[in-house]
Amino acid sequence: GDSVTQMEGPVTLSEEAFLTINCTYTATGYPSLFWYVQYPGEGLQLLLKATKADDKGSNKGFEATYRKETTSFHLEKGSVQVSDSAVYFCALRSGNTGKLIFGQGTTLQVKP
Amino acid sequence: GAVVSQHPSRVICKSGTSVKIECRSLDFQATTMFWYRQFPKKSLMLMATSNEGSKATYEQGVEKDKFLINHASLTLSTLTVTSAHPEDSSFYICSAEGSGAVPYGYTFGSGTRLTVV
Numbered sequence: 001g002d003s004v005t006q007m008e009g010p011v012t013l014s015e016e017a018f019l020t021i022n023c024t025y026t027a028t029g030y031p032s033l034f035w036y037v038q039y040p041g042e043g044l045q046l047l048l049k050a051t052k053a054d055d056k057g058s059n060k061g062f063e064a065t066y067r068k069e070t071t072s073f074h075l076e077k078g079s080v081q082v083s084d085s086a087v088y089f090c091a092l093r094s095g096n097t098g099k100l101i102f103g104q105g106t107t108l109q110v111k112p
Numbered sequence: 113g114a115v116v117s118q119h120p121s122r123v124i125c126k127s128g129t130s131v132k133i134e135c136r137s138l139d140f141q142a143t144t145m146f147w148y149r150q151f152p153k154k155s156l157m158l159m160a161t162s163n164e165g166s167k168a169t170y171e172q173g174v175e176k177d178k179f180l181i182n183h184a185s186l187t188l189s190t191l192t193v194t195s196a197h198p199e200d201s202s203f204y205i206c207s208a209e210g211s212g213a214v215p216y217g218y219t220f221g222s223g224t225r226l227t228v229v
Contacts, residue, residue, distance in 0.1 A: 036220075041223075041225070042222055042223060043118065043205050043220040043221050043222040043223040044156075044205065044207075044220040045220070046218070046219075046220075089155065089156070099146075099158060099161070100146070100158070100207075100218060102155045102156045103155060104154070104155045105153075105154070105155050107153075
């Protein structure tokens with residue numbers, strides 16, 4: 001079945017460092033891909049999305065490109081801030097069932 | 113726009129009692145709502161999908177008699193945890209999809225932390 005795999009965390013960076021969180025997926029059909037962010041004790045917020053191959057989603061300095069050839073959707077940010085500390089989830093929406101399937105989440109800790 | 117309100121944010125209940133969690137779409141009609149459960153430091157597990165006016169579809173392994181879902185209107189879905197036990201303690205999150213200016217990829221509620229003592 002469809003699945004999403006994220007790099008294990010936690011990821012600890014200094015402020016202004018470059019961030020990459022890897023995400024790969026397995027899916028039949030043509031899924032849409034998402035990144036969500038979850039701050040402590042809160043629900044999920046949609047960070048960015050891409051609905052077809054080669055699309056680039058971007059928001060708040062974060063970006064990710066839908067790479068069909070490598071089945072990847074890696075999240076990047078050029079300069080992280082302490083306020084970016086959170087858990088990040090990669091997800092796909094199955095083209096067959098319409099359900100969201102989440103990766104296991106990656107905790108990001110940014111230190112001043 | 114596209115706000116989903118989930119209530120309560122936290123609830124503590126005694127073992128054996130039932131707890132109801134509400135999920136409301138404030139500015140759009142939610143034709144489909146999803147209920148997730150999140151264990152500490154784990155990903156989200158889809159429990160069930162509900163469409164307005166019809167019975168919920170539960171994922172494999174989710175007890176439908178224990179987790180009652182009602183989606184009686186286009187703006188409200190409820191999850192009732194019946195005869196709660198400590199192992200039901202978890203973070204429950206709803207999300208909604210519908211017509212109007214809803215970002216593709218669902219809109220999530222802020223979650224409910226359930227603690228059963």
